[in-house]
Amino acid sequence: VTAPNPGKINSVTREIFSLESRVQRMLDLEAALARAQAKVGIVPNEAAAAITNACAVENFDMTALPRDAELAGNLAIPLVKQLTANIAKQNPEAAKFVHWGATSQDVIDSGLVLQLRDALDLIERGLAELARALVAQITQHRDTLMVGRTLLQHALPITFGLKVAGWLDAVTRHRQRVRELRPRILVLQFGGAAGTLAALGSQGNAIAATLAQELNLALPAMPWHGQRDRVAEVATVCGLLVGTLGKIARDVSLCMQTEVGELAEPSAPGRGGSSTMPHKRNPIGCAAALSAAIRVPGLVSTMLSAMPQEHERGLGGWQAEWETLPEIFKLASGALNHMTDVIATFEINADRMATNLNQSNGLIMAEAVTMALAKHLGKHEAHRIVEHACKNAIKESRRLREILAEEPLIQTQISAAELDKLMDPTHYLGATQQFIDRVLAAANE
Amino acid sequence: VTAPNPGKINSVTREIFSLESRVQRMLDLEAALARAQAKVGIVPNEAAAAITNACAVENFDMTALPRDAELAGNLAIPLVKQLTANIAKQNPEAAKFVHWGATSQDVIDSGLVLQLRDALDLIERGLAELARALVAQITQHRDTLMVGRTLLQHALPITFGLKVAGWLDAVTRHRQRVRELRPRILVLQFGGAAGTLAALGSQGNAIAATLAQELNLALPAMPWHGQRDRVAEVATVCGLLVGTLGKIARDVSLCMQTEVGELAEPSAPGRGGSSTMPHKRNPIGCAAALSAAIRVPGLVSTMLSAMPQEHERGLGGWQAEWETLPEIFKLASGALNHMTDVIATFEINADRMATNLNQSNGLIMAEAVTMALAKHLGKHEAHRIVEHACKNAIKESRRLREILAEEPLIQTQISAAELDKLMDPTHYLGATQQFIDRVLAAANE
Amino acid sequence: VTAPNPGKINSVTREIFSLESRVQRMLDLEAALARAQAKVGIVPNEAAAAITNACAVENFDMTALPRDAELAGNLAIPLVKQLTANIAKQNPEAAKFVHWGATSQDVIDSGLVLQLRDALDLIERGLAELARALVAQITQHRDTLMVGRTLLQHALPITFGLKVAGWLDAVTRHRQRVRELRPRILVLQFGGAAGTLAALGSQGNAIAATLAQELNLALPAMPWHGQRDRVAEVATVCGLLVGTLGKIARDVSLCMQTEVGELAEPSAPGRGGSSTMPHKRNPIGCAAALSAAIRVPGLVSTMLSAMPQEHERGLGGWQAEWETLPEIFKLASGALNHMTDVIATFEINADRMATNLNQSNGLIMAEAVTMALAKHLGKHEAHRIVEHACKNAIKESRRLREILAEEPLIQTQISAAELDKLMDPTHYLGATQQFIDRVLAAANE
């Protein structure tokens, strides 16, 4: 088991959504557009080659771009200006064909889609890795007894494998969601100034189809400048994923409490210490995932709030997406990597799990006795008797087994041996193993 | 064309999520459970029949239920108590088998799933109806010229059919999303106290499978008490839909402005008047949809925020779902019905669309001229010349056509006849008809 | 100590925001308007009396009102219609003066303000009661030792009184916020159709001033139909309060975990049991407050999202407020009452607090030793030595005191007696008592 390396955890996603990548992806659209138009015959091949050549982020003034974008209203306008100027220096003829028939939103949205493809690849790889780590833990701990807890109270015995299987089950669904999402979002945006491709006359459609091929994107039925369900859906799928990661982190961090002590994030130099308390070992991976789970819902609501965009291009709504969606991805990807590391490497204290199961003087087996008794007395009467015994067990700090053994109504219905078996958690796990098998099978589909 | 009836608009969804329906759906689970257990042989057939019989909402004290639920912590506890007491009066033996092996969350969640099935059916029917209304408008107005607007400014000509096609394109995607969602949410919840079905010994799985059949729900790999991605996903799919409905409402209401006058919601007695201004005709259908589009994002964020639920059943998160998800459905369904009515019946003023297109002294055709000129002079120079002409047209309040005709560089490149054609919006619609055809085809798949 | 009564917990707020109250408060405005106009002389006294007489909610068809409101676009339109019709039956002359010069939003907003006044009174009384309960616990437990926990790990000793003082300190600030809020929200809304009071000619101002007096509200500088910061601010103040209540509930529920066992919500018949597990005692008060803390942030974001309302009256934004703000109040008031009951009546297990403090073999006193050692060796070196000892204590499951005593560098610097004192939590509470005194003093201001 190697210690995780959260220092590297977010670097890849950050890179995908850096200003440099954003600009490069927009330039990829400009270059592909010139090549597509060359194929269709409305741009000279040489001009397309010159434009393609110039479309490298290294050639651009990255300080001026965001500054000019604030004044211009979007990043595409100053980018196209710089691009045109750069090309004009070398090849004034080629410069005439830059951004031909396109609008700012074509460049920005298609560039975003290219970034999202990279990001979704990353998320899918990350989910596969997380699933592998979960499967490994389930396999190892499918029989490891622990307390099942509801409303933060001891409920019944479960196994640690079943708990992890619950996490995996959700992760399998998220992988399915991402797969279903891809064809809806990985599409070209190309419509020109008002979404009609009017500037390209009768060739708009042919160019759009060729451009989509150049970028290996699907061709949508029509441009979607004002219909933002595609990008908003990406946000919601990430939001659901982060919710599950937060749930895992919540469970792990609760199990890491000093009083519980069942799990621990790995220790490593510089990881999770305290600036003042030498004994601290903080759940920093869980903190990152829980923080993401608190932040992402608000960001998803922003993407949804931004949807009612005016007419053929929105005022305010579209702009609200620009920083929000990348932020969601950074948080999702960071949380995913953190929790994958935590799950692959956390320390599991099975002894402590067993001790905790035993902590309540057997109260945790109350339902088992109730159900056995209910067969004879009905559920209501059985519940009443066992509830009474539980109260006495708490009041007198005695084991429930003892109290129950003294109860005449129980003595008549249940033998001592049967009572022993009823108080043994290993006999009260129901369909646990079948559930685990089904979850593992679904994960492999 | 009949006037819409918003008075009835929300009644069906409200019914699905009324307290009565909620309770009945929970009772449906209790009844089906007894029958399933009878089939498996652990409950007498007579008891199952008695339980099934008793599971009618009419038999319950609907004032006491919510009051007792607040004290008990959830609605299932007092419901099971009332149910047991009701049966015990007639058939004390059957009363023993009520709620056998189930937990509160099994009843509440499975009941919710049954409500969601009704609600999703309703939404799907509503989406089909909306799609039909949209198709009808597209077919009628695929050639009706109007202004395309970006950032609330005139941009280029489009047709009203294309605008509506953009709405339909999104609606088609929402129908696909709802279809993909169904298999993930329409599943049984049944796990017993800690999700192991321990109380049912070795028969848990068989009972669960039979119970799922009884309710015509799928059997999930394992219970999902603590994994809330299923219900949160329902919220997000509704959230995306409401975003699109808000977008349509925004477009319609902007077109209804007194200064624009291209659309009008139908007038009807008692509809959209003012308490003080006799000339007002307010867009009340749009107001309802826009209001939903403002409210639902926050409610979706609540469902996502609620996801990190503790261990085998959450404290606070689960409870936060109870009123939030129904509210989302009511708003989605209300907005859907309002906008379907609006689209099926709004008044379209094609003359006003034509007048508005002509309002800017031809500025709206500036791009057409630029693109024609760019073939000769390059895009940059063409843009410069036409931008200059536009400024003069505004300053001197003259038609752009005239100004352009005076420009020597244009005179040399573009004939008067060609200029006339360039200034005619019907010749500058690009791929509009192809886009419409593709959207209509996709809607029929 | 009496058991709480959550069954009654929300009834008062629900009443304030019921449809009946909403309608009555709108009628209060109509009645006061007629009286104010009678005082100014533009409505006959008899008409004003007749209108006032008719303005009782009992006289209205409460089924028709919401149904007609959906068609009309707001509740005021059908209400004014019913009111006028009711009066016309008895006194056709008086009927002419109903709603004179007012607009729907005047009635709805002023009615809302009257409801908010009642609701803020309720919240202030609730906060005072909560503060009293907190003060009582602080006074009793200012010396009760317990574990201070950071990032869910044991950190240092604190006292239970200090923990509660932290809660009280926040509550004191909330009381201050509500006081500061009142003058901004408790103002009249009265502007007529477009906020100019044009329909009242030169008498608008005089009528507005008199009307404000009639309702005991302040007169704002101008109407605020389109400026929604007043109502949105009410939402944010409630949102902050609910956040603190959620924090208290989180702390209490964590202390109630079976493994921690320091606190327990009171038990009472029907309270917090399980439908299947007889030993459960669920934190249902905390669940309600935590649920509110998950729900209210999204609702507050709705109120903020609704603020950019168009021109002199918004389309969608205003409508989005109608159900959202009452819902926030219901949740805030319910959470407040629940947590007040919990704090007034919870069971405190001081023995368990002491046991938990001792659980870590003295690791919790590591900082105390570090600080003492740092005076001789510097903080860095001291931290290194004690951290090393902590690791050994964990590894060898021995008490930190023993390990430290074996460390030569400690032996030379710290005597055994001094070490004993350093390991005693009662000597390591710093400014705890001073903090408590200051918090109590601030609460009494």
Add this chain to the structure above:
Amino acid sequence: VTAPNPGKINSVTREIFSLESRVQRMLDLEAALARAQAKVGIVPNEAAAAITNACAVENFDMTALPRDAELAGNLAIPLVKQLTANIAKQNPEAAKFVHWGATSQDVIDSGLVLQLRDALDLIERGLAELARALVAQITQHRDTLMVGRTLLQHALPITFGLKVAGWLDAVTRHRQRVRELRPRILVLQFGGAAGTLAALGSQGNAIAATLAQELNLALPAMPWHGQRDRVAEVATVCGLLVGTLGKIARDVSLCMQTEVGELAEPSAPGRGGSSTMPHKRNPIGCAAALSAAIRVPGLVSTMLSAMPQEHERGLGGWQAEWETLPEIFKLASGALNHMTDVIATFEINADRMATNLNQSNGLIMAEAVTMALAKHLGKHEAHRIVEHACKNAIKESRRLREILAEEPLIQTQISAAELDKLMDPTHYLGATQQFIDRVLAAANE
């Protein structure tokens, strides 16, 4: 009138919340702490001087800091490490006293408070500037007639000065809110590892008081590590402000629509053009403010969702604040500067305002006639007659004045001269001027 410079618009706030500033403000706390401890006598003066000297951001490795922070769990841990190492090189004795008795959260929160002080100063200056710009427009346009619009429909005449007065009235309230906020947030955070200052023995309080003086912050009743209402409140106050800025931007951008044409953002080279349409003049200042108004509500909800932080320091909630609150300030400050520029420099087309007022063939004066008629016939009958006339005016495209003149019931009650006056908007402005006076007076308080 000078063109605005949005290129500089966000630079100052960005600077306040840059990584460099964040680190420097944390170092300011460390330096002040050393000096305060020197004054109290527990740190040698020379050491305090050395520490103060070392606390300059230039001395730190700004690449390593965020990377190490991700592993450590917060920024303070690696910062204190670097600081200690830097000092140790020069003055090993002084290095021993670095961060004495403090915890990470003391440094991070107090550093944040210092940043917030700068940011609030900036917001207050910005609000004052905005208020000045608004006052100037009100003064100039208090009599400029325009259409008042409700639900996006023409309602009644107002003046442009009154519209702007509505904005100013809200801005005045925001200035009041910021003033009330300052004493609650501009307080020291200093509590040591668990909020008791235990590491400082009996001197904790004295040091805290001196430290607060050093930083010119107030001393709170107790540390607030786990009570986050202070920082969340800052978010809500910004959220309310951004809502108002969004409202102003919505109004301005609606008035800028091509069909309305009453306002225009200033034109300037590189500002608000289109990459393809030479005639476009986009409302980019409004776009920025509207985008902020869509984004900030979700961020505010994050701050509220983060409030229920566990025990003496939270896991996830605290971390969620770190990037969220600065983002809120950047958006608030950017929107504030954009709208101040827009308001100071927008072009006002009073002719177009007059034309629009006249556009509806006099329908906008319908209420005036109704009210005059109501004095004779009662409101209901008057409404009926005028509503009928309005419908005819629309149907027949004739002026309302003509239609009304033909109506016998009107002829008998209202003379032609009186009717002329009733149709003149300048006579139907009610209390407009009084409202403006009161708003201006309140702004000067």
